[in-house]
Amino acid sequence: MKKVFINGAEGKMGKAIARIIQSRPELGLEVSIRRESGQAVLGDFDVVIDFSTPQGAQEAFSIARKHRRPFLTGTTNLPETFLFQMQEEEKIPVFYAPNVSLSVYFFTELVRQAACMFPGYEARLHEIHHQYKKDAPSGTAKKLADVLELPYENVTYERTGEVVGTHTASFVSAFDEITLTHEAKNRDLFADSAVHIALWLMKRESGFYTMSDYAKFKLKEKRK
Ligand SMILES: NC(=O)C1=CN([C@@H]2O[C@H](COP(=O)(O)OP(=O)(O)OC[C@H]3O[C@@H](n4cnc5c(N)ncnc54)[C@H](OP(=O)(O)O)[C@@H]3O)[C@@H](O)[C@H]2O)C=CC1
Numbered sequence: 001m002k003k004v005f006i007n008g009a010e011g012k013m014g015k016a017i018a019r020i021i022q023s024r025p026e027l028g029l030e031v032s033i034r035r036e037s038g039q040a041v042l043g044d045f046d047v048v049i050d051f052s053t054p055q056g057a058q059e060a061f062s063i064a065r066k067h068r069r070p071f072l073t074g075t076t077n078l079p080e081t082f083l084f085q086m087q088e089e090e091k092i093p094v095f096y097a098p099n100v101s102l103s104v105y106f107f108t109e110l111v112r113q114a115a116c117m118f119p120g121y122e123a124r125l126h127e128i129h130h131q132y133k134k135d136a137p138s139g140t141a142k143k144l145a146d147v148l149e150l151p152y153e154n155v156t157y158e159r160t161g162e163v164v165g166t167h168t169a170s171f172v173s174a175f176d177e178i179t180l181t182h183e184a185k186n187r188d189l190f191a192d193s194a195v196h197i198a199l200w201l202m203k204r205e206s207g208f209y210t211m212s213d214y215a216k217f218k219l220k221e222k223r224k
């Protein structure tokens with residue numbers, strides 16, 4: 001069994017990840033550490049999965065480096081300096097994605113292609129999330145804005161109810177409008193993917209990885 005250290009373990013994502021690990025023994029994983037804010041880390045672990053806060057992610061990264069264990073974070077709104085530090089990492093395998101779902105990765109690629117297909121159109125982005133979400137616009141929306149070369153200030157957003165995460169890219173002309181929407185139906189979309197990425201990350205060399213690396217691996221695996 002490989003031991004998983006969940007950082008932000010009592011949060012919405014942390015709980016979903018623990019539930020998936022516990023309900024699927026065939027994955028060969030067990031939760032060995034459930035860390036919340038300020039807690040010391042006692043015990044052994046083979047990989048860190050972090051869905052917490054920018055501060056929590058940086059703390060968990062330091063712990064992973066100290067113990068030389070792979071580190072995966074999906075926490076959003078991370079400072080640029082920390083993103084740069086992860087990108088430069090040489091001691092351990094590090095993975096970061098503002099959205100760990102493969103379907104969102106391919107949705108982003110669709111949006112990229114649509115932007116090329118409708119060059120004269122005005123691109124718009126709108127996202128909707130649950131009332132508890134701390135950051136706005138979402139990490140996924142910022143990634144989509146980068147793809148569309150839109151300033152983040154132009155992204156519109158709503159915070160309402162229990163909405164898991166909806167992202168809409170529109171291409172608007174005076175004559176028509178093309179709309180692409182990704183709607184997450186529940187958090188297992190992210191939690192299940194995070195667990196599989198962690199399994200994959202444990203087999204990687206030291207260095208920085210993103211969804212593009214994971215998607216390439218999955219596509220290769222499919223072709224076999
Ligand atoms: N990449 C992706 O695909 C996804 C990313 N996310 C991102 O993941 C993050 C967490 O989301 P979510 O689970 O909904 O948020 P929650 O607020 O439900 O959970 C965050 C948890 O982290 C805990 N925490 C706070 N500070 C620390 C710390 N210093 N060390 C360890 N734990 C800490 C919180 O404790 P307390 O409540 O006591 O402060 C809370 O239990 C967000 O940044 C969100 O945007 C979410 C879903 C998918």
Ligand SMILES: O=C(O)C1=N[C@H](C(=O)O)C[C@H](O)C1
Binds near residue numbers: 099129138166
């Ligand atoms: O906080 C969330 O819930 C989510 N956060 C990520 C983001 O900011 O893009 C991913 C997903 O949309 C859910």
